[in-house]
Each structure stands twice: as structure tokens, then as C-alpha cells.
Amino acid sequence: MRRNSTRRSVFWGVVLSSLILCAPAMAELGYTDWFENGEPTMLSILGGIYGGTWSNGGPDYTNGDITVYRVYDFDDGQESIHIVDGDQFDIDQVWTDGIATVTAQAKYAGLNQSFGWNQGGTDPCNYQELLSYDGPSGVIEGGPVVEIDIEGDFLWGIQPNGDEWWSKMSNNSDGGMDHLITFFVEGVGEPDETVWLLFWEDLPSSSWDQDYQDFVVEIRASIPEPATMFLLGLGGLALLKKRRK
Numbered sequence: 001m002r003r004n005s006t007r008r009s010v011f012w013g014v015v016l017s018s019l020i021l022c023a024p025a026m027a028e029l030g031y032t033d034w035f036e037n038g039e040p041t042m043l044s045i046l047g048g049i050y051g052g053t054w055s056n057g058g059p060d061y062t063n064g065d066i067t068v069y070r071v072y073d074f075d076d077g078q079e080s081i082h083i084v085d086g087d088q089f090d091i092d093q094v095w096t097d098g099i100a101t102v103t104a105q106a107k108y109a110g111l112n113q114s115f116g117w118n119q120g121g122t123d124p125c126n127y128q129e130l131l132s133y134d135g136p137s138g139v140i141e142g143g144p145v146v147e148i149d150i151e152g153d154f155l156w157g158i159q160p161n162g163d164e165w166w167s168k169m170s171n172n173s174d175g176g177m178d179h180l181i182t183f184f185v186e187g188v189g190e191p192d193e194t195v196w197l198l199f200w201e202d203l204p205s206s207s208w209d210q211d212y213q214d215f216v217v218e219i220r221a222s223i224p225e226p227a228t229m230f231l232l233g234l235g236g237l238a239l240l241k242k243r244r245k
């Protein structure tokens with residue numbers, strides 16, 4: 001009897017301490033770690049893409065005119081980023097809706113790079129290439145650009161060297177590791193554009209260096225034209241007001 005009650009209290013002790021340990025972690029937003037590896041730093045890559053001298057405060061970077069805000073990578077209850085109306089407090093895994101211009105901005109990797117998505121849903125993955133780049137490492141001048149019109153939820157993805165990595169971590173075959181870090185960009189483009197920078201890690205977690213600059217892609221999404229806005233009515237006007245605050 002004595003041994004059983006000892007066991008029982010040990011059992012409940014483990015259960016309670018697990019709950020206490022797990023509870024705060026489950027509710028927290030989080031960033032994926034990334035590391036510099038001797039290749040150009042995030043500061044110099046941002047300078048190469050947008051010009052100016054960059055500095056950082058925490059996870060965000062600025063050159064005085066343009067600021068890039070790190071987007072969260074994971075949390076307990078993940079929601080989609082609306083590519084037009086999202087912000088840095090979203091999670092960069094599942095994306096939704098909009099008309100966007102996609103531009104390859106930089107590559108620092110030996111492998112050829114392909115960037116794509118899975119138009120029409122998040123499962124199965126069904127990779128569809130949007131653009132590819134096989135040039136040398138560096139900022140890409142006049143790089144490949146493609147326009148897309150997106151309806152519904154989708155994932156971004158890359159296909160380097162026969163592998164396939166998705167913005168949604170649980171889709172990745174190397175144990176659900178994160179291959180994408182994302183910034184919300186302020187101060188670039190037209191007033192009615194929402195701009196994102198996607199930084200990809202191209203190797204499986206067994207051999208990666210986690211520098212997350214192997215392929216860098218910019219997304220510029222536009223809010224609807226005024227004619228469409230009129231049809232959308234008050235919802236559209238509310239969106240416009242929010243964007244111009």
C-alpha cells in the first residue's frame with residue numbers, strides 16, 4: 001500500500017510539473033533561431049537589396065527610411081497571414097488571398113534555387129514553381145519576377161536539389177523543422193502595397209547551417225483597385241483606413 005501511494009504521488013507530481021512546464025510554452029509566440037556563417041550578414045544583404053546602412057534592434061532591422069519587422073514563426077493556435085492585410089504579429093506558416101508580385105532578390109548558396117507555392121490549398125503540398133535562379137551567389141539585379149493572383153489559403157515553398165521545404169513547418173520531411181524566416185517590410189513600394197521578405201534555408205536539418213539566406217524572395221501584395229474597393233463597400237474602406245493610419 002505504502003509503495004502504491006508513493007508511486008501515485010510521484011505520478012501526479014510528474015503530471016503536475018509537466019503541466020506547469022508546458023503551459024507557458026504552449027501559449028508563447030516564438031522566433032526560429034538563425035545564425036551567421038561567414039557569408040554576407042543580414043545587414044549587408046538588406047543594404048544590397050534596398051540600399052542604405054542598416055542596423056538592428058532585437059529581431060527588427062532599419063536603415064532609417066525602411067524598417068523590416070520579424071514575423072513570428074510559431075505559436076499554439078496558428079492562423080493564416082493575409083498577404084495584403086497582415087503584419088509582423090502574424091505567423092509565417094499558412095498564407096491567404098491577394099494579388100502579388102514575387103521577385104527573387106538574393107541567393108547565397110551553392111544549389112540552384114526554385115521558389116513556388118501550392119495554389120489551391122495546404123494539403124497535399126503539390127509544389128508549383130513560380131520562379132527559379134541558377135546564377136552566382138549575391139544580390140540578384142533584375143531577378144526573375146512573377147505576378148500571381150491568389151485565392152484561399154496556400155503555402156510558400158522552395159525546391160533546392162530535389163528537396164522540398166514549406167512555410168508550414170509540419171509539412172517538412174526533416175522532422176518538421178522551420179526553413180523560412182519572414183520580415184514585414186515598411187517604407188518600400190506604393191502606399192497601397194504590403195511588402196514581405198522571405199529568407200529560406202535550403203538544406204535538411206541534418207546538414208544545414210541555419211543561415212536562412214540561401215534564397216531571398218520579396219512579395220509585394222496590393223490592396224484592390226478603387227473600382228473593386230467600391231464594390232467591396234465598407235469592408236474595403238475599413239481596410240484602406242487601417243493601411244493608411
Ligand SMILES: [Ca+2]
Nearest residue numbers: 073178180181
Ligand atoms: Ca518560419
Ligand SMILES: [Ca+2]
Nearest residue numbers: 209210211214
Ligand atoms: Ca544555409
Ligand SMILES: [Ca+2]
Nearest residue numbers: 108109213214
Ligand atoms: Ca547560405
